Amino acid sequence: xxxxxxxxxxxxxxxxxxxxxxxxxxxxxxxxxxxxxxxxxxxxxxxxxxxxxxxxxxxxxxxxxxxxxxxxxxxxxxxxxxxxxxxxxxxxxxxxxxxxxxxxxxxxxxxxxxxxxxxxxxxxxxxxxxxxxxxxxxxxxxxxxxxxxxxxxxxxxxxxxxxxxxxxxxxxxxxxxxxxxxxxxxxxxxxxxxxxxxxxxxxxxxxxxxxxxxxxxxxxxxxxxxxxxxxxxxxxxxxxxxxxxxxxxxxxxxxxxxxxxxxxxxxxxxxxxxxxxxxxxxxxxxxxxxxxxxxxxxxxxxxxxxxxxxxxxxxxxxxxxxxxxxxxxxxxxxxxxxxxxxxxxxxxxxxxxxxxxxxxxxxxxxxxxxxxxxxxxxxxxxxxxxxxxxxxxxxxxxxxxxxxxxxxxxxxxxxxxxxxxxxxxxxxxxxxxxxxxxxxxxxxxxxxxxxxxxxxxxxxxxxxxxxxxxxxxxxxxxxxxxxxxxxxxxxxxxxxxxxxxxxxxxxxxxxxxxxxxxxxxxxxxxxxxxxxxxxxxxxxxxxxxxxxxxxxxxxxxxxxxxxxxxxxxxxxxxxxxxxxxxxxxxxxxxxxxxxxxxxxxxxxxxxxxxxxxxxxx
Ligand code: F6R
Numbered sequence: 001x002x003x004x005x006x007x008x009x010x011x012x013x014x015x016x017x018x019x020x021x022x023x024x025x026x027x028x029x030x031x032x033x034x035x036x037x038x039x040x041x042x043x044x045x046x047x048x049x050x051x052x053x054x055x056x057x058x059x060x061x062x063x064x065x066x067x068x069x070x071x072x073x074x075x076x077x078x079x080x081x082x083x084x085x086x087x088x089x090x091x092x093x094x095x096x097x098x099x100x101x102x103x104x105x106x107x108x109x110x111x112x113x114x115x116x117x118x119x120x121x122x123x124x125x126x127x128x129x130x131x132x133x134x135x136x137x138x139x140x141x142x143x144x145x146x147x148x149x150x151x152x153x154x155x156x157x158x159x160x161x162x163x164x165x166x167x168x169x170x171x172x173x174x175x176x177x178x179x180x181x182x183x184x185x186x187x188x189x190x191x192x193x194x195x196x197x198x199x200x201x202x203x204x205x206x207x208x209x210x211x212x213x214x215x216x217x218x219x220x221x222x223x224x225x226x227x228x229x230x231x232x233x234x235x236x237x238x239x240x241x242x243x244x245x246x247x248x249x250x251x252x253x254x255x256x257x258x259x260x261x262x263x264x265x266x267x268x269x270x271x272x273x274x275x276x277x278x279x280x281x282x283x284x285x286x287x288x289x290x291x292x293x294x295x296x297x298x299x300x301x302x303x304x305x306x307x308x309x310x311x312x313x314x315x316x317x318x319x320x321x322x323x324x325x326x327x328x329x330x331x332x333x334x335x336x337x338x339x340x341x342x343x344x345x346x347x348x349x350x351x352x353x354x355x356x357x358x359x360x361x362x363x364x365x366x367x368x369x370x371x372x373x374x375x376x377x378x379x380x381x382x383x384x385x386x387x388x389x390x391x392x393x394x395x396x397x398x399x400x401x402x403x404x405x406x407x408x409x410x411x412x413x414x415x416x417x418x419x420x421x422x423x424x425x426x427x428x429x430x431x432x433x434x435x436x437x438x439x440x441x442x443x444x445x446x447x448x449x450x451x452x453x454x455x456x457x458x459x460x461x462x463x464x465x466x467x468x469x470x471x472x473x474x475x476x477x478x479x480x481x482x483x484x485x486x487x488x489x490x491x492x493x494x495x496x497x498x499x500x501x502x503x504x505x506x507x508x509x510x511x512x513x514x515x516x517x518x519x520x521x522x523x524x525x526x527x528x529x530x531x532x533x534x535x536x537x538x539x540x541x542x543x544x545x546x547x548x549x550x551x552x553x554x555x556x557x558x559x560x561x562x563x564x565x566x567x568x569x570x571x572x573x574x575x576x577x578x579x580x581x582x583x584x585x586x587x588x589x590x591x592x593x594x595x596x597x598x599x600x601x602x603x604x605x606x607x608x609x610x611x612x613x614x615x616x617x
Contacts, residue, residue: 002086002100004187005204006069006168008178008223009195013068014058016197020204021051021070023252026260026406029606031085034070035096036063037175042096046085066225067176069168069198071098077106078123087170088127090134091119094172097130100200101164101185109160125163132157133169150174151222151231154181158220158233164363166200181220181233186361186389189213189221189228191242196223202245202387203252203404210245214387243387251403259604261407261498265590266457268412269450271402272583275416276446279423285439286430287423287446292380293396294352296431302352305330306377308337308368309356312410312493313417316382317356318486319582320421327442327579328429337368353379354424358405358413360388369393382420384413398424407605409498411590414490415453415583422446422579445577452580456573456587463588466553466569467595473524476503477550478589479511480528481538483582491526491589498607499597508541519550526553526592527567528585531560531575542566555588557581 003024007013017034025032032054033046045061047053051072071086078084087096103109106125109132114120118131137153150171158165158181166185168178180187180198190197190205190212198221199205205212213230215221219238221230230238257263264271279288292299305324307317314336321332335345337355341364353372357365360383369390372379381394384402391397400416423446430439476495480488489505496503506515508527519525525545529538539562542552546566554567557575571588597604 002074002200003072003204004069004098004100004166004168004198004200005071006178006180006198006223007195008067008176008225009192010066010225011195012064013066014063016208017068017070018051018055018058019207020197020199021054021072023203024199024201025051025072026408026606029072030075030080031073031082032071033085033087034058034068035087035170036065036068037170037172038063038065040172040175042089042093042170042172044087044089044096046082046087048080048082048085067170067178069096069098069170069178076102077125083122084124086126088122088124088130090130092134092138094137095130095134096170097126097133098168099126099129100166101183103129103161103165104163105161106163129157129161129165129167130169132160137171148174148177148222150177151179151220154179155220155233155235168198176224178223179220180215180223182215183217184363184366184389187215188387189215189223191228194225196225196228198223202385203406206245206248206252211242212245212387213240213242214392216392217389246386247403252406258598259407259594261409261411261594261604264405264407264411265587265594268415268587269454269457271412271416272419272450272453274401274403275419276423277401280443280447284443285436286443287427289398289423289427291397291399294378299352299428300431301350302428303330303350304348304352305332305354306347306351306372307332307334307354307356308340308365308372310337310362310364312414312490313356313358313365315486315490315493316414316417316421317354318489319418319483320354320424322483322486323422323425323579324428327425327434328432330428330432335368337362337364341367341371347375347377351377353377354382355379355390355394356382356417357388357390358384358400358410358417360385360390362390366390366393382417384416408607409494409593409604415586418583418586419446419449422583425579442577442579445580448576449580449583452574452576452584453587456584457591459571459573459588460591463571463591464595466571467592468599469569470524470551470553471499471596471599473522474501475518475523476501477511477515477518477523477525478503478505479508479525479541480505480585481508481534483578484528484530484585487582487585487589488526488528490586491593494589494593495596498593498604499600499602500608501596508538511541512544516544516548519545519548521549521551524551524553526555526589529554529560529562530557530581530585532578535560539563539566553592555585
C-alpha cells in the first residue's frame with residue numbers, strides 16, 4: 001500500500017527515485033510525487049496518475065540534487081488529487097514528508113497546529129505530521145551536542161502520534177540528511193557504495209544494492225551520504241544488522257510476458273519446485289521444515305490448528321484446513337485476520353497458530369499474529385518475503401521461496417501456499433497415523449505437481465478462446481466442493497478483482513439454497529467437477545443450472561465422464577492425488593480470469609482501487 005523511495009548519495013536522486021517508484025507502483029498507483037533538495041531548498045513535483053506521468057513532469061524541471069524522496073500513493077485520507085499526493089511540505093516550506101500508514105489522532109493534532117498558525121493545503125494526515133515536525137523544530141531548535149535538530153524534531157513529533165507509519169523526511173536546513181522511521185509499515189535501508197537508499201519494498205533497491213537493513217517498529221534512521229545511524233523513539237542507539245537480499249533485479253522484470261500476472265502464472269512450475277526444494281525427508285515419506293522451531297514431540301501435543309489470513313491467502317488456509325483434517329485428523333479453524341483480532345475467540349491451550357501472508361506486511365494479519373502471541377500462543381508464519389514484519393515477529397515458519405510477486409492479483413504465491421499447506425498436512429499426519437507407504441505416495445504426488453501444473457498450463461490457448469466468448473458477461477458463479485470450494489472462492493476473487501465482473505464462489509450444493517435465483521442465460525457458472533466420489537453430485541448441480549438455461553464451464557479431470565452436452569465448455573486437467581488437486585485446479589481459473597480481463601481491456605497488473613499489500617486496517 002503506497003510506495004516509498006529515498007536516496008542519499010552522489011548520483012542524481014530524481015533518476016533513482018523514479019526507477020524505484022516504477023518498481024513500487026504495484027503498491028499503490030493513484031498519484032505520485034518526489035522531492036529533491038537543491039541549493040538549500042526543497043523542490044517538489046507531484047501528479048495524479050501513474051509514475052510515467054510523474055516522469056514526464058520531472059523531465060520538464062531541471063533536478064540535479066543528490067538527496068531526495070518519492071512516493072506512489074494509494075489514497076487513505078483525502079481523495080485522489082495533486083494536493084493530496086505526497087510529498088507534503090510543512091507550511092514554512094522547510095520540511096518535506098512522505099508517509100505510508102494512517103495517523104489516527106491527526107484531527108486533534110491538526111486542531112492544535114491550527115491554533116499555532118500552521119496552514120494546510122491538503123486533506124491528508126501526512127501534511128499534519130509534517131507540520132508537527134516543523135512545529136517541534138521551530139519550538140526546540142537547540143539540540144544537545146552531537147544531536148541532529150532535524151532528527152530530534154521528527155522523534156518528538158512521532159512521540160505524539162497514534163497510528164501506523166513508514167515515513168521519510170527532508171529538511172531544507174540539513175540538505176545532506178534524510179530521516180526515516182517506521183511503526184507497522186515496512187521500511188528497508190539499502191546500503192550501497194557511497195550511497196544509501198530507502199524503500200518500503202526491496203524491489204525498489206535491488207538494482208542498486210542487495211545489502212539491506214530492515215528497520216524495526218519504533219526505530220528511526222538518520223542518513224547522510226557517508227553514514228547512517230539507527231535509534232529508537234526513546235533515543236536508544238541500535239546496532240544495525242546488514243542482511244543480504246537473495247533475489248535479483250531480473251526476478252522483478254516481465255521477461256517478455258505482457259503482464260506480471262501472466263509471467264507469474266506461467267512460472268508456477270518453477271515456483272512450486274522452489275517452494276518444496278530440500279523439504280522432504282531422505283526416505284521420501286514426509287515433509288521437513290527447518291524453520292518451525294518445534295520438535296516432533298511438541299507438535300504431537302498440538303490438538304488444534306488456527307489459521308489466520310486475508311483474501312487469497314485465506315483461501316489457501318481453507319484448503320490447508322481440509323487437508324490437515326482429512327489426513328492428520330486434527331481439527332483446524334480458519335479465520336479472517338481482521339475478524340480474529342477483534343472477536344476474542346475462546347482458544348484451546350494446545351492450539352498452534354499459523355498466519356499466512358505473501359507480503360508479510362498485511363496489517364490485519366500482523367495484528368492477528370500479535371494478538372495470538374499476546375495470549376501466549378506460538379505463531380508460525382507461511383510467508384514469501386524474508387525480513388518482512390510477519391516473518392520477523394513469528395516464532396517460526398515456512399518461507400514460500402517463490403521470488404517477488406509483482407502482479408497485484410496473487411497467483412504463484414497462492415499455489416505455493418497451497419503446496420505448503422499440503423506439506424504441513426503430510427508432516428503432522430506422519431507424526432500421527434499416516435503410514436509410511438501412504439506418506440511415500442503423498443510425497444510422490446507433491447513432487448509431481450510442477451509437471452501437472454505444466455500440463456494444465458498447456459490449456460492456455462483453449463482457455464483464452466473460452467475467455468473471449470465469455471468476457472462480455474457481467475455475473476459469474478464459481479462452484480466447487482470439498483477442497484475445491486476454496487478454489488471456487490479464489491476463482492470468483494480473481495475474476496472480480498482484475499476484470500470488475502461480479503462473481504461469487506459457493507460450495508456447489510449450496511447453490512440451490514439461494515444463488516440459483518441468479519441463474520439465467522446471462523450468468524455463467526464455472527464448475528469444478530473432478531473424478532471421484534462426489535462427481536455425480538456435482539453433475540446433478542450442473543443439471544440444475546442447465547435446466548435454468550445457465551451456461552456451464554466445467555473444469556474436470558482426465559477420466560471423468562461428463563454427460564455429453566451438459567457443459568457448454570470443458571477444460572480438462574490431469575487426474576491427480578487429492579493433496580495436489582487444488583493446486584492443479586487453480587491454473588484454469590487463473591488463466592480464465594487473466595484472459596477475460598485482457599479481453600475487457602483491463603489493467604491486469606494494477607486493478608482499480610487495489611494495492612499489493614494492505615498495510616492499513
Ligand atoms: C488477491 C490478493 C489479496 C491478498 C491479501 C493478503 O489476489 O492478492 O487478496 O491475498 O491482500 O495479502 P498477503 O498475502 O500479502 O497478506
